[in-house]
Amino acid sequence: MVALAIGMIALAPLTAHAAPSRGHAYVWANQPSAPLNTPYTPSGYYSRNSTGAANSVVRTGTGQYTVRMPRLGLLGGTVHVTAYGATSHSCNVASWYPVGDRLDVHVRCFTPSGYRADTRFTASFVNTSSLGGRFGYVWADRPTAGSYTSASTYQFNSSGAANTITRGGVGQYTVRFPNIGSAAGHVQATAYGDVQARCKVANWYPSGSAQLVNVRCFTLSGALRDTRFTLTYTRGTSILRTAPAAYAWANQPTSGSYTPATAYQYNSAGYTNRITRHGVGVYRVWTPGMPLGYGDVQVTAYGSDSRHCKVDYWTPSTGIQVRCYTASGAPADTYYDVSFAR
Known part of the structure; x- marks a missing residue:
């Protein structure tokens, strides 16, 4: 077996990459x-x-x-x-x-x-496999199951515990992250599959030592529907566990300008993020100290209705512009979560 292994190494091309x-x-x-x-x-x-x-x-x-x-x-x-x-x-x-x-x-x-x-x-x-902090994700792959533990390969909890998912009704799910509960942090959700569906965060909160995140999924026309989704919860770091990073829960959809709640915003440069409204469903998220000439932005709508949000663009001079819509595509004011990472 050793001789065979040596032979295989000798035959490997010089450009071979290390294992993933x-x-x-x-x-x-x-x-x-x-x-x-x-x-x-x-x-x-x-x-x-x-x-x-x-x-x-x-x-x-x-x-x-x-x-x-x-x-x-x-x-x-x-x-x-x-x-x-x-x-x-x-x-x-x-x-x-x-x-x-x-x-x-x-x-x-x-x-x-x-x-x-x-x-x-x-x-x-x-x-990731790095423990510590408050960070977790799941792939919710059983949309009609009553309650289950998400597939171990596609879930993570920075405490080392196993995350679970409970279906509360059509298109209504609760994800439980043991041991990392906090009345703070940030959540992103994405519908999964070649399906006409959207998913969003309804709310999140601690329950004992666990973090509970409620998710709602809809057809594109706005009716609740069962579907698979991905979900990430984090506190004090980006959804990629990288820095620089910033996030905010935008919870004042009709305010002209405001500072998001301290517990639900983060800026790795130590500054305070702000949000301004520039029209119906049009918002700019200001993240001082962030290198917005680079990086990645993810947005998910927040709430129990079928409104949805997306990123319009981001630049150092304008901040991150977010647009939100009704299910039919009309501009709409709504809550959302926005994340920047580099």
Whole structure:
């Protein structure tokens, strides 16, 4: 067996990469109508891979994309996706899995009417095993089950405990993160599958030592529906466990300008974030000290109705602009959660 192993090593190509590792990656997919099946490399300012490799994006059909993340080809982790731009389109993570030492993340994007649509989007991935702090994620993969423990490969809890999911009704779920409960922090949710659905955060709060996060999922027309989703909870770090980072819970949807609640906002540079409203459903999130000429932004709507939100753009001079809509695509004021990471 040793001789065979030595022989295999001798035959390995000089360009072979090390075994895939845990890590993180993100992209801004900024070429929505790229030629079919032709990979492109997103701007390095808005694309990162913790292994140092370059990510790429392939358009495989109308509203269908594959994000390729080299050297991160392990089973597990979690993914979030947010549609980008001034339209009312939305995007889901359809699936993710390793292809050799590469991780392929499949994304689907839709109009409010349910048609697949070419659009820009952001996507983030993390696979971690580092304990400590308050951080957890799940892939909720059994949408009609009453209560279950999410698949161990696709869940994480920084206390080492196992997370569980309970269905309270059609499209209504509670995710329980043991031992990391706090009346604080940040949540992101993304619908999963090649399905016409959106998911959002209804609320989150501590229950004893556990953190409970309630999720609502809807059809694109706004009716509650059972569907799979991904969910991340964090406190005092980004959804990728990286820095610099900032997040905020935007809980005053009709205020002209305000400071989000201290417990539900974070800025790794030590500054205070602010939010201004620039029209119905149009908001700017100011995150002083953050390098907004780079990085990744994820947005999820908050509340029990079917309104949804997305990132319009982000720049150092304008902050992060967020747009929110009714299910039918009309601009709408609503609560949301916004996250920046680099």
